[in-house]
Amino acid sequence: MASDTAAGAPKSAPAAPKSRRSVTGTRRTVxxxxxxxxxxxxxxxxxYPIGYxxxxxxxxxxxxxxxxxxNYRALFTDDGIRTxxxxxxxxxxxxxxxxxxxxxxxxxxxxxxxxGTAFKLVVFMPMAISMLAAxxxxxxxxxxxxxxxxxxxxxxxxxxxxxxxxxxxxAHPGRESPLEPAGxxxxxxRGTVSAGDTVTLPLVGVAPDVMPDDAEPAAAPKPEGDRITxxxxxxxxxxxGVGTLNEVDASELGYPGMRIxxxxxxxxxxxxxxxxxxxxxxxxxxxxxHLRLPASNFAAPYNGxxxxxxxxxxxxxIGSYIWMWAGFAMVLIAAGLAGMPRxxxxxxxxxxxxxxxxxxxxxxxxxAPVLAVVTVTLMIxxxxxFDLVFIIAPGSSQDDANVLALELYRKxxxxxxxxxxxxxxxxxxxxxxxxxxxxxxxxxxxVRR
Amino acid sequence: xxxxxxxxxxxxxxxxxxxxxxxxxxxxxxxxVRVFLIVVGLFWLVPTVGLLLASLxxxxxxxxxxxxxxxxxxxxxxxxAYETLLKNDDITGSxxxxxxxxxxxxxxxxxIGSLAGYAFAWMEFPxxxxxxxxxxxxxxxxxxxxxxxxxxxxxxxxxxGSLTGVVLFHVGFGLPFAVFLLRNFFAEIPRxxxxxxxxxxxxxxxxxxxxxMPLAGxxxxxxxxxxxxxxxxxxxxxxxxxxxxxxxxxxALQTQVRQFGNNIDVLAPGAFISxxxxxxxxxxxxRQFVSGVMAGAVK
Numbered sequence: 154m155a156s157d158t159a160a161g162a163p164k165s166a167p168a169a170p171k172s173r174r175s176v177t178g179t180r181r182t183v184x185x186x187x188x189x190x191x192x193x194x195x196x197x198x199x200x201y202p203i204g205y206x207x208x209x210x211x212x213x214x215x216x217x218x219x220x221x222x223x224n225y226r227a228l229f230t231d232d233g234i235r236t237x238x239x240x241x242x243x244x245x246x247x248x249x250x251x252x253x254x255x256x257x258x259x260x261x262x263x264x265x266x267x268x269g270t271a272f273k274l275v276v277f278m279p280m281a282i283s284m285l286a287a288x289x290x291x292x293x294x295x296x297x298x299x300x301x302x303x304x305x306x307x308x309x310x311x312x313x314x315x316x317x318x319x320x321x322x323x324a325h326p327g328r329e330s331p332l333e334p335a336g337x338x339x340x341x342x343r344g345t346v347s348a349g350d351t352v353t354l355p356l357v358g359v360a361p362d363v364m365p366d367d368a369e370p371a372a373a374p375k376p377e378g379d380r381i382t383x384x385x386x387x388x389x390x391x392x393x394g395v396g397t398l399n400e401v402d403a404s405e406l407g408y409p410g411m412r413i414x415x416x417x418x419x420x421x422x423x424x425x426x427x428x429x430x431x432x433x434x435x436x437x438x439x440x441x442x443h444l445r446l447p448a449s450n451f452a453a454p455y456n457g458x459x460x461x462x463x464x465x466x467x468x469x470x471i472g473s474y475i476w477m478w479a480g481f482a483m484v485l486i487a488a489g490l491a492g493m494p495r496x497x498x499x500x501x502x503x504x505x506x507x508x509x510x511x512x513x514x515x516x517x518x519x520x521a522p523v524l525a526v527v528t529v530t531l532m533i534x535x536x537x538x539f540d541l542v543f544i545i546a547p548g549s550s551q552d553d554a555n556v557l558a559l560e561l562y563r564k565x566x567x568x569x570x571x572x573x574x575x576x577x578x579x580x581x582x583x584x585x586x587x588x589x590x591x592x593x594x595x596x597x598x599x600v601r602r
Numbered sequence: 603x604x605x606x607x608x609x610x611x612x613x614x615x616x617x618x619x620x621x622x623x624x625x626x627x628x629x630x631x632x633x634x635v636r637v638f639l640i641v642v643g644l645f646w647l648v649p650t651v652g653l654l655l656a657s658l659x660x661x662x663x664x665x666x667x668x669x670x671x672x673x674x675x676x677x678x679x680x681x682x683a684y685e686t687l688l689k690n691d692d693i694t695g696s697x698x699x700x701x702x703x704x705x706x707x708x709x710x711x712x713x714i715g716s717l718a719g720y721a722f723a724w725m726e727f728p729x730x731x732x733x734x735x736x737x738x739x740x741x742x743x744x745x746x747x748x749x750x751x752x753x754x755x756x757x758x759x760x761x762x763g764s765l766t767g768v769v770l771f772h773v774g775f776g777l778p779f780a781v782f783l784l785r786n787f788f789a790e791i792p793r794x795x796x797x798x799x800x801x802x803x804x805x806x807x808x809x810x811x812x813x814x815m816p817l818a819g820x821x822x823x824x825x826x827x828x829x830x831x832x833x834x835x836x837x838x839x840x841x842x843x844x845x846x847x848x849x850x851x852x853x854a855l856q857t858q859v860r861q862f863g864n865n866i867d868v869l870a871p872g873a874f875i876s877x878x879x880x881x882x883x884x885x886x887x888x889r890q891f892v893s894g895v896m897a898g899a900v901k
Contacts, residue, residue, distance in 0.1 A: 181727050183725070183806050183807075184721050184725040184726070184727040185727070187717045187718060187720060187721035187725065187806075187810075188717070188718050188721045188722075188733075190714045190717065190718070191714050191715065191717065191718035191737075191777055191781060192718070192733075194714065194770070194773055194774045194777060195737065195740060195774060195777055195778065197755070197774070198748060198752060198770065198771060198773075198774025198775065199740050199743055199748060199774055199775065199777075199778070200740070201751065201755075202747055202748035202750075202751035202752055202755075203743065203747055203748075205750075205751035205754075206747050206748075206750065206751055209750065209751070259639075259642070262635050262638065262639055263639065265632065265635050266635065266636055266639060272639055272642075272643050274888070275643050275646050275647055276642070276643070276646050277892075278646075278650075278881070278884065279646070279650075280884075280895070281831060281880045281881055281883070281884035281891070282835065282877045282880055282881065283834070283835030283836075283837065283852055283876060283877070283880070284835065284837065285835070285837045285852045285855060285856060285873070285876070286835075286873040286874075286876055286877050288859070289653065289855070289859065289869050289870070289873040290649045290650055290652070290653045290873065291649060292859070292862055293649075293652060293653055293656060293866070293870070294648075294649045294652065300667045300668050301664075301667070301668050301669075302668075303648060303649070303652050303668065303669075303670070306668060306670070476646065476649065481895060484892055484895065484896070485895075485896060488896060508631070533742055533744075536744065537744045537745070537746060539746075539838050540837050540838060543837075543856075544856065544859055547862065548860065558744075558746050558838075561746050561749070562746075562749070562838070562841075562842075565749060565750045565753075566749075566753075566842060571750050574749075574750055575750055577746075578744075578746055578747045578749075578750065579747075581744045581746055581747065582743065582744065582747050585742045585743070585744060588742050589739045589741070589742050589743075590739075592738055592739065592741060592742065593735050593738055593739050596734075596735060596738050597731075597735060
């Protein structure tokens with residue numbers, strides 16, 4: 154900076170001459186010419202609309218009659234707007250904080266790996282693409298079908314690892330079967346079994362390509378003393394469709410893993426699981442019991458979460474927003490980290506602080522101003538979120554995902570209620586005024602230098 | 603580091619003196635950090651890669667199973683969807699519209715913003731700083747506030763639905779940031795440089811064009827890239843102010859989203875075509891983009 158700026162110390166600023174005096178002694182007309190295009194456009198396209206919206210918000214939908222605060226009352230009575238308001242609160246509370254927290258974690262951790270720059274590039278990249286493209290990307294991610302949407306593919310994978318999934322969702326008794334439906338999807342033998350019996354439990358309906366890999370050719374049950382033995386298998390020979398009904402034929406496959414319960418007077422007295430060839434064996438405790446194939450054998454496969462359904466759609470869209478904006482937080486925080494006095498961190502480490510303590514007691518407090526700027530910036534940004542909701546939320550759940558900016562668009566441009574839309578616009582403006590004031594105040598000090 | 607400079611000569615011993623246990627735990631935690639970052643990196647990459655691979659499969663394959671199938675059946679990959687899409691006049695036309703909107707909106711913001719930024723930095727007129735603060739106050743005004751009034755205004759002017767209207771809107775809302783960024787940059791130019799030029803007899807305009815603008819390269823690059831991406835990626839403004847003849851690619855694709863599920867062969871490649879330019883710009887000018895984003899942290 155010029156030397157006279159350095160001389161004009163902040164304290165004596167009011168008395169000191171302005172440092173950026175024109176070097177040419179410009180005439181005011183020249184200054185006006187330089188400013189004219191910008192001020193004209195700003196006046197017509199930004200300032201005028203603010204005034205217009207404020208006035209318009211007090212008039213009725215046709216714009217002819219004065220409506221007082223009716224439009225503002227609608228903000229709290231209209232269902233669509235109330236949902237939007239509620240969702241906006243969720244957005245403003247969660248999206249900026251989670252994005253900032255992730256940005257902080259990423260910024261701190263990337264400093265410790267050599268490929269930190271590559272990582273940052275990957276996380277920052279979504280900033281460069283449109284919300285429309287991000288919306289399409291996440292529409293696919295959140296696809297309900299686990300065979301298409303990666304979110305449900307992963308979720309179902311995790312779920313099935315912990316909860317046994319059923320292998321025979323469509324299996325059911327065939328003609329003249331000894332089994333009958335027992336309610337709730339289970340099947341039960343018509344008659345009871347006695348010790349030493351052999352039982353056949355023939356079922357049909359499992360397509361050959363979804364038979365479990367460990368299915369082996371079914372074996373007919375062999376008596377085992379007073380134990381009760383049996384076979385649960387696919388009683389259907391493919392192609393010819395022949396074989397003998399309710400008897401184990403050579404090319405038929407067992408139902409490995411089929412669970413069998415012996416039920417006496419409504420209580421389960423014994424259980425068994427079929428082997429690869431479909432055979433199972435129950436102790437004599439099952440004497441006199443009915444054999445039941447519990448519904449868990451036939452439960453439809455778990456299909457994952459309905460990400461874009463009414464209850465999850467807002468968190469899901471917030472997730473896509475965080476995907477886009479965590480990189481922004483990360484880059485700003487990383488810049489803050491780079492400017493941090495390293496000796497403070499080292500001093501804390503030398504004093505015996507562990508990494509967590511250094512992070513918690515030194516790094517975060519020093520970064521507080523940056524974190525505040527990032528969070529506030531994201532909050533303003535989140536207030537205006539439109540594209541992501543508009544694109545990701547399907548028509549069926551768009552009402553549940555509603556936000557103010559979307560509701561404004563709907564009211565103003567598809568429902569022909571410009572009065573209410575203007576009231577929403579004024580509300581949005583009021584919400585950013587504190588930040589406007591903060592910006593101006595911060596800059597006023599700088600400008601006066 | 604001042605600590606080592608001021609301290610004892612044996613300063614580098616900070617790390618080597620640590621006991622084995624703590625070094626071991628550092629090594630383990632270093633491994634954990636790596637694993638964590640790799641997992642997160644995958645989290646960030648997978649959605650985009652998924653759409654990219656989906657765009658490279660035939661509609662039949664897309665309907666049948668997930669994009670990850672291509673890892674086991676790479677023969678599924680095809681650019682058929684792109685070929686079809688680039689023969690679609692709606693798409694190519696809207697892509698051109700995106701260019702017609704973005705380029706003037708960027709150039710105008712840079713030019714008009716520079717003029718005003720320079721005036722705020724180096725000219726004298728009454729209330730200069732107040733005018734500037736007023737412009738800064740406009741930084742955070744949400745575009746939503748202007749949609750209805752400007753739609754009416756453009757309707758009256760007869761430019762609703764035209765490229766001119768969208769460009770004007772983007773210029774208006776790009777200006778506060780442009781003026782803010784450039785004025786702050788210009789204010790840092792050493793006074794001596796300007797005075798020297800002045801002594802050589804340069805007038806205000808000459809000073810601006812020959813001295814100030816050539817120095818402003820970095821700021822203009824940051825602003826230009828920021829504005830370029832902003833306008834290129836916009837959907838909301840164009841959704842309202844363009845018609846079917848002037849709509850950019852974002853709006854053209856948006857109309858397709860309603861039938862999501864059976865037109866992924868249009869949406870996926872379309873999204874990628876719309877992303878190509880921003881991504882190239884992003885990778886080519888990362889540093890400028892980052893500095894633009896940082897300067898605009900309050901927009």
